[in-house]
Amino acid sequence: MVVxxxxxxxxxxxxxxxxxxxxxxxxINNYFTAVFYCAAVANFGFLSLALSTTLEGALFSNRLCxxxxxxxxxxxxFGIVRICKFDFPRWANVLLVLFCAFVFALSSTMGISDIYxxxxxxxxxxxxxxxxxxxxxxxxxxxxxxxxxxxxNIAAIFYAVKxxxxxxxxxxxxxxxxxxxxxxxxxxxxxxxxxxxxIPLVYVLDExxxxxxCLQFKMYDISNNVINAIETENVCAFVAASPxxxxxxxxxxxxxxxxxLRKYRVDHIMPMDGKLAAAMYGWLKDLKRNKIAKSYQFEYxxxxxxxxxxxxxxxxxxxxxxxxxxxxxxxRRYIESLDANTSELEDVIRNNANHIKSIQKQMIVGMAKMxxxxxxxxxxxxxxxxxxxxILSEEMKKDTSLVYSKKFFEALVAAAPMHDLGxxxxxxxxxxxxxxxxxxxxxxxxxxxxxxxAIVENLLSEIESPFFIEIAxxxxxxHHERWDGSGYPQGLAGNQIPFEARxxxxxxxxxxxxxxxxxxxxxxxxxxxxxxxxxxxYSFDPSLKKYFVASRQNIENYYRSVEY
Numbered sequence: 001m002v003v004x005x006x007x008x009x010x011x012x013x014x015x016x017x018x019x020x021x022x023x024x025x026x027x028i029n030n031y032f033t034a035v036f037y038c039a040a041v042a043n044f045g046f047l048s049l050a051l052s053t054t055l056e057g058a059l060f061s062n063r064l065c066x067x068x069x070x071x072x073x074x075x076x077x078f079g080i081v082r083i084c085k086f087d088f089p090r091w092a093n094v095l096l097v098l099f100c101a102f103v104f105a106l107s108s109t110m111g112i113s114d115i116y117x118x119x120x121x122x123x124x125x126x127x128x129x130x131x132x133x134x135x136x137x138x139x140x141x142x143x144x145x146x147x148x149x150x151x152x153n154i155a156a157i158f159y160a161v162k163x164x165x166x167x168x169x170x171x172x173x174x175x176x177x178x179x180x181x182x183x184x185x186x187x188x189x190x191x192x193x194x195x196x197x198x199i200p201l202v203y204v205l206d207e208x209x210x211x212x213x214c215l216q217f218k219m220y221d222i223s224n225n226v227i228n229a230i231e232t233e234n235v236c237a238f239v240a241a242s243p244x245x246x247x248x249x250x251x252x253x254x255x256x257x258x259x260x261l262r263k264y265r266v267d268h269i270m271p272m273d274g275k276l277a278a279a280m281y282g283w284l285k286d287l288k289r290n291k292i293a294k295s296y297q298f299e300y301x302x303x304x305x306x307x308x309x310x311x312x313x314x315x316x317x318x319x320x321x322x323x324x325x326x327x328x329x330x331x332r333r334y335i336e337s338l339d340a341n342t343s344e345l346e347d348v349i350r351n352n353a354n355h356i357k358s359i360q361k362q363m364i365v366g367m368a369k370m371x372x373x374x375x376x377x378x379x380x381x382x383x384x385x386x387x388x389x390x391i392l393s394e395e396m397k398k399d400t401s402l403v404y405s406k407k408f409f410e411a412l413v414a415a416a417p418m419h420d421l422g423x424x425x426x427x428x429x430x431x432x433x434x435x436x437x438x439x440x441x442x443x444x445x446x447x448x449x450x451x452x453x454a455i456v457e458n459l460l461s462e463i464e465s466p467f468f469i470e471i472a473x474x475x476x477x478x479h480h481e482r483w484d485g486s487g488y489p490q491g492l493a494g495n496q497i498p499f500e501a502r503x504x505x506x507x508x509x510x511x512x513x514x515x516x517x518x519x520x521x522x523x524x525x526x527x528x529x530x531x532x533x534x535x536x537x538y539s540f541d542p543s544l545k546k547y548f549v550a551s552r553q554n555i556e557n558y559y560r561s562v563e564y
Contacts, residue, residue: 002128002197006047009200013040016207020214030427031079032210035072039203042068046200052129055122059111062131065196066107072203073149074100080153083171083213084160103145106138130196146186153179169267171213178209237305237325241280243288245269248320257327258300275300283307284321297328304332381511382417384562388507389416391554395547396503404499408471412500415472419479419504422452446480449489453477474498479505482539502541506532506548509539514559525556 017036045064052058074096081088110117110133118134157176161169182202189198237254239261241247247264255261260274270277279298287309296307307325393409396402423431426448430441437445456472478492478501485493487505513528523531529552536542 002126003047003050005197006043006050006200009204010040010043010047012204013043013200013207016040016204016211020211031075031082032214034075035079035210036207038068038071038075039207040068042072043200043203044068046196049130049196050128052122053124055111055120055131058122058129058131059120061129062110063108066104069199070100070104070107070145073146073153077149077153077156079210080156080175083175084156086156086160099145103141106141150179150183169265174209174213178206178213182206237327238322239276239280239325240320240322241270241284243284243319243321245281245284254325257303257305257325279307280323283309283323287321303327303329305329380562381420381515384511384559385419385504385507386413386416387558388510388551388555389413389503391551391558392503392506392544392547395551399547407467408500411468411471412475412503414468415475415500416504416507418452418456418472419475419508420448420452421455421476422448422450424455425451446488449477449480471498471500474501475504477501479508481505483536483541484538486539497541499541502544506540506544509535510555525559529556 013036017033017040020033020036042065045061045066045068048064049058049061052061077096078088078093106116109115111120114136115138116136117139118136120131120133123130123132154176157172157179161172185198185202189202237251237257239250239254239258246267247261247270249266250258250261258276260276264270264274264277270280272278272281279296283296296309298305298307304327305325306328307323309321309323390413393413396404397406397409423445426445430437430444433441453473453476456469456476460469460472475498477489478498481487481490481492481497481501482505483494483497483502485491487497510528510532513523513531514525516522532540532548533545536545536548
């Protein structure tokens with residue numbers, strides 16, 4: 001029975017690790033994934049120990065147990081630090097890793113030296129393998145090791161509860177319960193001498209708690225991405241809530257417009273006495289009845305606002321109600337002061353519609369600039385590449401033999417700032433890396449083209465014409481395709497590559513060449529020009545060479561006028 005029980009714990013643990021890796025990859029805390037795999041290794045060690053028939057087999061199995069158990073607390077601490085949004089120095093990370101490795105190295109001396117175990121004897125109890133040991137002087141370090149991480153984890157959680165109001169209270173409480181139960185069960189079972197039987201079950205229970213935290217973390221991570229992405233160059237307030245009225249966060253503009261939000265706690269019910277909360281409860285009630293209004297007008301203080309609704313899916317059945325709130329005080333006051341002059345009123349309405357459309361476009365550009373602020377290597381890249389595309393477009397418009405209209409080139413210039421939008425979904429550790437990518441990191445980075453394509457399709461489908469959306473999607477998805485078919489993500493070649501993406505590719509590579517990167521020095525403007533020209537027919541469309549050459553002076557004059 002013991003063997004079957006340990007086998008079940010081992011299989012469940014490995015299954016949990018696989019589910020977490022493949023179902024929620026790139027969307028959750030990677031440290032928690034490491035916790036799951038370490039727990040699976042430890043549980044396999046416990047199973048192997050039960051099946052052992054010799055002292056050598058028991059010692060090998062015990063080393064597996066220690067291998068997993070030594071690194072579970074480490075990765076759990078790293079995960080808690082990330083969940084709590086603390087800045088933990090890298091040198092401290094390295095010291096903790098070395099500390100864990102040292103403890104594991106000491107535990108591996110069992111049967112070789114008496115420093116950790118003075119003596120070890122193989123035993124069989126009811127057909128189950130095990131060992132009896134007399135602890136050596138270094139074994140006390142294991143208790144110190146566990147105590148350090150327990151104290152560190154609990155301190156981080158409760159400090160976050162006190163000061164980090166933008167961290168989910170549910171996540172913090174789940175982590176605190178997990179830590180408490182794990183410590184209590186470990187102490188009790190160690191005193192009773194049943195730790196080799198109970199600890200595998202403890203690891204499985206810990207994984208279930210972490211599953212819950214990972215699901216919650218996924219939801220809040222997405223909502224924060226949405227809120228942060230639209231922050232840059234935006235003039236609207238954004239407030240997020242759950243259908244049940246849980247407050248999920250807001251941007252800085254919302255805090256400025258509605259001071260009461262500073263008193264709200266993330267993941268708590270909004271107070272009924274708040275004026276904004278009262279309005280939002282009414283909107284949520286309408287949405288619950290599927291009575292979706294195009295907009296909601298309300299007053300707050302001496303200002304007039306208009307709120308529009310956006311549904312954001314956070315996976316599974318989780319839903320986020322995202323409200324974009326605009327200050328319409330000037331417009332409303334102006335309309336109220338108007339006479340019955342129909343033509344003036346129509347102008348106001350038309351300008352208001354254009355203003356709304358402009359704000360919607362700012363959402364996209366703001367997301368692109370947020371990506372740029374995260375990427376150490378591309379400061380100002382959006383502005384410079386857009387300028388190159390504009391210069392090339394002006395040159396191409398002079399050629400009457402081209403079949404592309406003025407409307408096409410205007411759309412191309414407008415879409416250029418969005419070309420790297422998909423990088424918003426790339427992990428910071430990869431995006432902010434200063435050196436050369438590993439093959440795995442490069443494969444992850446390459447996914448930004450497809451991710452950007454999906455973002456543009458989802459966010460622009462309701463506010464832009466199909467003509468513009470198609471051009472924007474082509475720019476985002478195909479600007480890394482190469483004329484000879486060596487590019488990505490689809491490996492298109494020649495005229496299979498959309499014309500707008502071929503133009504964007506020249507601007508993107510030219511700006512990259514004249515910028516310093518961690519793995520190479522920047523080129524001069526002359527060197528970059530020659531590199532592009534020499535790559536025509538290989539990397540770039542050779543038919544664009546004449547336009548690039550004709551635009552050389554204007555491009556270089558622009559670069560000399562700005563800091564690049």
